[in-house]
Amino acid sequence: MIYYGRSVRARGYYCLSALGLIICLMLVSACTPREAANQGATREITDDLGRRVSIPAKVDRVISLAPNLTEIVFAVGAGDRLVGRTSYCDYPPEAKAIPVVSDTLHPNLERIIALKPQVVLVSTASQLEVFTQQLKGQNIAAFVTDPHDLEGVFRSIDQIGEIVGEKDKANVLVQKLRERTNAVEQAVRDKQPVKVFYQASGEPLYTAGHDSYITDLMRRAGGASVTADVPGAWPKFSNESALAARPEAIILPTGGSMGAANANVAEALRQSPAVLQGRVYKINDDHLSRPGPRLVDGLEEMARALHPDAFGT
Amino acid sequence: MNRVTLRKTIIACAAMAAALLLAIVLMSLLGSEPLPVRASLCALASFGTNACGLTQDQFDILFQIRLPRILLAAAVGGSLATAGAGYQALLRNPLAEPYLLGISNGAAVGTMIALVFFGAIEWTRPILAFSGALLATLAVYRLARGRAGATPERLILAGVIVTTFLSSVIVFVTVLMDATRIRSFTFWLLGDLSGASKTLLPVTIVIAIAGALALTLHARSLNLLMLGERDAFDLGVEVGRVRIVVFLVASLLVGSSVAASGSVGYVGLVVPHLARLSLGSDNRITIPAAALGGALFVIVADTVARTVIAPRELPVGAITALIGAPLFIYLLRRA
Numbered sequence A: 001m002i003y004y005g006r007s008v009r010a011r012g013y014y015c016l017s018a019l020g021l022i023i024c025l026m027l028v029s030a031c032t033p034r035e036a037a038n039q040g041a042t043r044e045i046t047d048d049l050g051r052r053v054s055i056p057a058k059v060d061r062v063i064s065l066a067p068n069l070t071e072i073v074f075a076v077g078a079g080d081r082l083v084g085r086t087s088y089c090d091y092p093p094e095a096k097a098i099p100v101v102s103d104t105l106h107p108n109l110e111r112i113i114a115l116k117p118q119v120v121l122v123s124t125a126s127q128l129e130v131f132t133q134q135l136k137g138q139n140i141a142a143f144v145t146d147p148h149d150l151e152g153v154f155r156s157i158d159q160i161g162e163i164v165g166e167k168d169k170a171n172v173l174v175q176k177l178r179e180r181t182n183a184v185e186q187a188v189r190d191k192q193p194v195k196v197f198y199q200a201s202g203e204p205l206y207t208a209g210h211d212s213y214i215t216d217l218m219r220r221a222g223g224a225s226v227t228a229d230v231p232g233a234w235p236k237f238s239n240e241s242a243l244a245a246r247p248e249a250i251i252l253p254t255g256g257s258m259g260a261a262n263a264n265v266a267e268a269l270r271q272s273p274a275v276l277q278g279r280v281y282k283i284n285d286d287h288l289s290r291p292g293p294r295l296v297d298g299l300e301e302m303a304r305a306l307h308p309d310a311f312g313t
Numbered sequence B: 001m002n003r004v005t006l007r008k009t010i011i012a013c014a015a016m017a018a019a020l021l022l023a024i025v026l027m028s029l030l031g032s033e034p035l036p037v038r039a040s041l042c043a044l045a046s047f048g049t050n051a052c053g054l055t056q057d058q059f060d061i062l063f064q065i066r067l068p069r070i071l072l073a074a075a076v077g078g079s080l081a082t083a084g085a086g087y088q089a090l091l092r093n094p095l096a097e098p099y100l101l102g103i104s105n106g107a108a109v110g111t112m113i114a115l116v117f118f119g120a121i122e123w124t125r126p127i128l129a130f131s132g133a134l135l136a137t138l139a140v141y142r143l144a145r146g147r148a149g150a151t152p153e154r155l156i157l158a159g160v161i162v163t164t165f166l167s168s169v170i171v172f173v174t175v176l177m178d179a180t181r182i183r184s185f186t187f188w189l190l191g192d193l194s195g196a197s198k199t200l201l202p203v204t205i206v207i208a209i210a211g212a213l214a215l216t217l218h219a220r221s222l223n224l225l226m227l228g229e230r231d232a233f234d235l236g237v238e239v240g241r242v243r244i245v246v247f248l249v250a251s252l253l254v255g256s257s258v259a260a261s262g263s264v265g266y267v268g269l270v271v272p273h274l275a276r277l278s279l280g281s282d283n284r285i286t287i288p289a290a291a292l293g294g295a296l297f298v299i300v301a302d303t304v305a306r307t308v309i310a311p312r313e314l315p316v317g318a319i320t321a322l323i324g325a326p327l328f329i330y331l332l333r334r335a
Helices: A002-031 A067-075 A093-097 A109-114 A129-137 A150-163 A167-187 A213-220 A239-245 A295-306 B003-027 B037-045 B056-090 B103-117 B124-144 B152-176 B179-189 B200-217 B219-225 B229-234 B239-261 B267-279 B283-307 B316-334
Strands: A042-046 A052-056 A062-064 A082-086 A100-102 A119-123 A141-145 A194-201 A223-225 A249-253 A280-283
Touching: A042 A150, A052 A141, A062 A067, A067 A082, A067 A093, A067 A119, A067 A150, A100 A109, A109 A129, A119 A129, A119 A150, A129 A141, A141 A150, A150 A167, A150 A213, A150 A295, A167 A213, A167 A295, A194 A213, A194 A239, A213 A223, A213 A295, A239 B056, A249 A295, A280 A295, B003 B056, B003 B283, B037 B056, B056 B200, B056 B219, B056 B239, B056 B267, B056 B283, B103 B124, B103 B152, B103 B239, B124 B152, B124 B200, B124 B239, B152 B179, B200 B219, B200 B239, B200 B283, B219 B229, B219 B239, B219 B283, B229 B239, B267 B283, B267 B316, B283 B316
Parallel strands: A062 A082, A062 A119, A082 A100, A119 A141, A194 A223, A194 A249, A249 A280
Antiparallel strands: A042 A052
16 A cells, blocks of 8 residues: 555656656746747838837738738738738738737737747837837837828838838839829818818717827818817817817718717717818728828828819819 | 704705805816806806807807716716715715725626617616616625624625626726727726716706705614614614615616716715714715715816816816825824
């Protein structure tokens, strides 16, 4: 009995120490920085947070953590290098075939690491300090974009083109987008700017503030945002200030991937000149809420809405 | 009620009602848009007839936006403070508060369910919020009641359990919801009075007044209950009935205010405490005084929330917690 018991116990110790050894090995291997991913020649590109991000010379595995960045990657012809996307990245349709790593707000680090990306593209909407630190610890470059105007969006396109090695395609794309932008600005140049209110959400009331690229977009479309001087990018806005602003036009980003949300003008604006004169314009929120190539579609739609006569329609 | 108490109650309540009225008038002069003082006062004094030289926009700001919001703040503050005073008396626990016991969270879960499943039908919100508050109340009460009865410590622990459990339910639902709605939800969860809905405002006000009256009418029983349930029973209090009434009324108060404005914290704790400190612990005075004081407190807090970074806004719950938490610590140290 005693002998038998001792042997079992001894075998138990063997098993335990073997298990311990395996765990130790796993820990050691997990803690050693991965060298496979970003090895060899690198270059430095400054992102929108002013960080100098070290990027491998040749990038062929990219993860995008925002729909606008997915759209940019595809638009510069690097969709085949995208190995992960968020659940919101639904454009272009080919993007839907790419594995989902998370939604924008809660990036799943394990799944991201498993996909072995060289670069993770992050927009400030999802930018998380700790998260980018964790990526850095895994030798994965985190590149952050945060455009505050259309020029900033063009810069994002150029930067992403440079990262994925499609600089020329990015240049051509930006050139085309610039031409379309110039055409819009040319068309509305002599028009009296329309006082616009951008209703990002109605209940509670959110709008586009000073730091939002939307404010720049509205100016280029021949509008003057009544909230252009409000600090921040997406401030919660006072109902009474919205009423007092007396906008001549209201833009409702709605009907895209947001569905029917935000389809109605906020209560405080129901008596505004914009509503009384029927100048409430619904524009596909995907064209306005994603600072990527389709933002210029949004610009054209906005300009046509604000100044229909300038476009002969 | 003897003469002295009655007179004291009437004087205290009349003074506070006057202060409340004054606050409503004064705070309606403040906002992100400046209004001409004299014309606004004249318009308020004439009960909304616009013969005082306000422009149509100014008139709308005053009567369509600012005044409804102030009235909602009053109803919410009154409701939460009354409910707090009720719970504190019934449970013989100075820390009993809708927010700390998880009852606000119960109402918040109810409201979220209403918003997700019956978004367009507004009246489902207070009903489901009331049900959520009532269920949370019963859960806390059950959990807190050990063999030795509900001790204050057990009650607070039960409250912590229910609060954290319901918080994770809320987090779970917000994660499942699409990103565009999360921001407005987090704002609402911290207490936001900007959505003073025309249909819900009268309901919230009526419930606040009726609830405060109902609990005041049970104030004598609550006074006796503070001696202990057995003593109260021996003195002829129908303990079970009073308990049901307080639970129902307080849940209704919390439910209607959370449905209208999210979780505004600390009101139910700080205001009844202040009322007891300044007027004594007779519930016949404490409850009506808490109702009026709560209204006053939230009106002032919300005025800060909507003016301090105007034209942007803060959630009012952040302000009440900023004022409430340090005040609460002070009260604890003094006691």
